[in-house]
Amino acid sequence: MRDLRFWRWRKAEEEDLDRELETHLELATDERIEAGLPRRDAQLAARREFGSVALTKEELRDMRPGAAFERVWQETRFAGRRLLRSPAFTVATVLTLALAIAANASIFAVVHRVVLNPLPYANSDRLVALEFSMPIRNVSKIRYLPLVA
Numbered sequence: 001m002r003d004l005r006f007w008r009w010r011k012a013e014e015e016d017l018d019r020e021l022e023t024h025l026e027l028a029t030d031e032r033i034e035a036g037l038p039r040r041d042a043q044l045a046a047r048r049e050f051g052s053v054a055l056t057k058e059e060l061r062d063m064r065p066g067a068a069f070e071r072v073w074q075e076t077r078f079a080g081r082r083l084l085r086s087p088a089f090t091v092a093t094v095l096t097l098a099l100a101i102a103a104n105a106s107i108f109a110v111v112h113r114v115v116l117n118p119l120p121y122a123n124s125d126r127l128v129a130l131e132f133s134m135p136i137r138n139v140s141k142i143r144y145l146p147l148v149a
Contacts, residue, residue, distance in 0.1 A: 017060060021053055 025046050032042035050056070061067060083090040118124050133140055 013064075017057060021056065025050060025053075 025043075028046035028050065029039070029042045032045050033039060037045065047053075083093065119127060121127060
């Protein structure tokens with residue numbers, strides 16, 4: 001139901017725009033008729049001076065609030081339709097995006113832990129981890145974290 005209200009509002013807005021442009025052209029035509037031109041010549045001169053009505057409408061549509069969001073929404077719908085038409089490409093695209101996002105998250109986690117938020121110890125850049133095990137004596141891995149002098 002909301003979509004239908006939006007459609008009616010959009011249609012009313014387009015009709016207002018058409019009426020406004022037509023009124024502007026009529027006023028320009030009337031000015032030329034008062035200057036002594038015949039009606040047909042006055043209309044042609046007014047349209048020539050005004051320029052392309054379709055281009056003007058498009059420019060005015062781009063200026064209204066929410067036009068950028070509307071374009072993004074149209075592009076998203078178009079992309080979705082294209083992806084539905086070619087499932088193999090869709091699978092490749094989704095896998096590529098998943099791989100890129102995973103790689104990005106991994107790299108950020110490492111950079112965050114090592115560069116941005118290092119260990120909370122004094123001289124943490126000199127901390128070394130040693131690990132050894134003795135399977136013969138049934139000793140599992142033992143870790144030491146000595147500071148290097």
